[in-house]
Amino acid sequence: MKKILITGISGFVGGHFVHLLSSRHNNLEIHGISRSKPAWDFINTPAELLNGHYFHQADLNDIPKIKLLIEEIQPDYILHLAAQSSVAESWKSPVFSFMNNTNIFLNIIDTVRLNDNAARVLSIGSSEQYGIVSEKDLPITEERPQCPENPYAVARVAQEHLARIYAKGYDLDICCTRSFNHCGPGQTDRFVVSAIVKQFVMVARGIQKPVIHIGNGMIVRDFVDVHDVIEAYYLLLTKGLKGEVYNICSGQGRAIQDIVTLLSKMLCIRVDILQEQSQIRPIDNPRIVGSYQKIQRDLGWKPSIPFEESLMSMYQYWDKRIKDESKMHSGVTS
């Protein structure tokens, strides 16, 4: 039986990916590493999914422990999802962001190298690596030079350079992504679309006034549904070309304030938009839109879930969650 090690298994993408693996019945033994246990409230049957799978509580900065785990597990695949993936957080705590992006990745691949482990590694990167790209160069292809404009992006660029050098210099079997903004049920409200959808639920439930708080509403991002993202990760893990880098994106740009307008129309809820100065970042990329031509050409992947569908599943997620939380707070147990 082949083994897969998933770092950051407890996170948003980790939960969805485990769900995907289970549905494929591919007989993979799943090992997960994370600092905290999974709490996937967006998946119905976490206990059942974890049957026969192994969860290892560990900090990826703890090199001796990681070394021991990888030696024990001897994984055939490593999906490295663990990251501190918030740009906003990286401006607040660059040192923490760097440790929990570049350093943890280096700890993993260096352990694989020293261990002569033949695992196929999928390194997750970010569209933030590109930095500020002029309108005429959109959609962004993988050939575009990288010019990171925030601490998180620097950490991701360094991670990818290390991946490339480990593939080329030490012959490790690593493949890389540059994943664009995700959305989908289960994402925390530290991320913009999830934060907006959550606010709409609160407005609909009368918990919040009809004012949606956002940062810079003009910035344009390319949002891809997490279900599409995990399909791409599965394909890349099993068939991605060694040493290559692939964009994972929807190919469509959306301004943040347009998302508010779209939700307002879809839900027939009139809202005002409040742009909060405190949420505006020292440097921000005005427009990020990707091209998925390369992964489509090499592996046949393309995004399949319409943005409106993503929004609705996120709405249902937040609606259920807020309902459950308010029940708990009001003492109603069933």
Next chain:
Amino acid sequence: MKKILITGISGFVGGHFVHLLSSRHNNLEIHGISRSKPAWDFINTPAELLNGHYFHQADLNDIPKIKLLIEEIQPDYILHLAAQSSVAESWKSPVFSFMNNTNIFLNIIDTVRLNDNAARVLSIGSSEQYGIVSEKDLPITEERPQCPENPYAVARVAQEHLARIYAKGYDLDICCTRSFNHCGPGQTDRFVVSAIVKQFVMVARGIQKPVIHIGNGMIVRDFVDVHDVIEAYYLLLTKGLKGEVYNICSGQGRAIQDIVTLLSKMLCIRVDILQEQSQIRPIDNPRIVGSYQKIQRDLGWKPSIPFEESLMSMYQYWDKRIKDESKMHSGVTS
């Protein structure tokens, strides 16, 4: 009295820089940080030089200690020399190399940021950041895209990106170098020219057979004398433009084996060359030659010391050192 903090003060460049500051009589209070105390055997009067100056023994990975030191010192200038600057070492221990290049730099600048310290910071980078550059693009100017080809180079690229983002996003007063290979008296024999010169001394003294051991003799590097380097650092610290990056180089490329031939002629010592496979790196840049046009234009700096003169001062350094060591070993004390 203004204060300068020099990280990695105990190293090769640190010693030469302290010597330069002393000769300038500019009344700077010098604070040095290093893991180990200075042992500058290439400077005649270390004790005198250190009079009135402060040495702080600390590991730059120890964030609380660094924070305390910078808060206490409140430096006006920070010359960040501390680094694990050997490419060969970085292939052996990439994790260590990364921690002792990118992470320590980030620790310093993040402390400066959190402390609202207005220090002018000089971040030292490397020509290795450019990676493999084709013949037609030589000499390399600062505009060339960076494509690091070894773990050390990745760490330096990340360091410079962080410097740029801290200058732009947090308004820190940082200026950067991309320093090409150094040479000069006091450099350890982990670096190629110093290793070659040392071997010639050993051949001349009959300690070694007339065979000079090198790695890849064909690679071309641009060697600049440490005395020229420190003049450039002094200029950049005091007058370099914020957020800018400057090459520091000789503008001349030399193949490693040609250096052996040149020394052989200068010293009239016939030697054979042995290229050791074990010293050849997983990936190596065939040719690195820089352009110093930008720093010459902005600050009037250009290299002034002929390579032959550098070689002779290195020869004298190694000759004295080996003589002193052999005296010690043979029990002769004066």
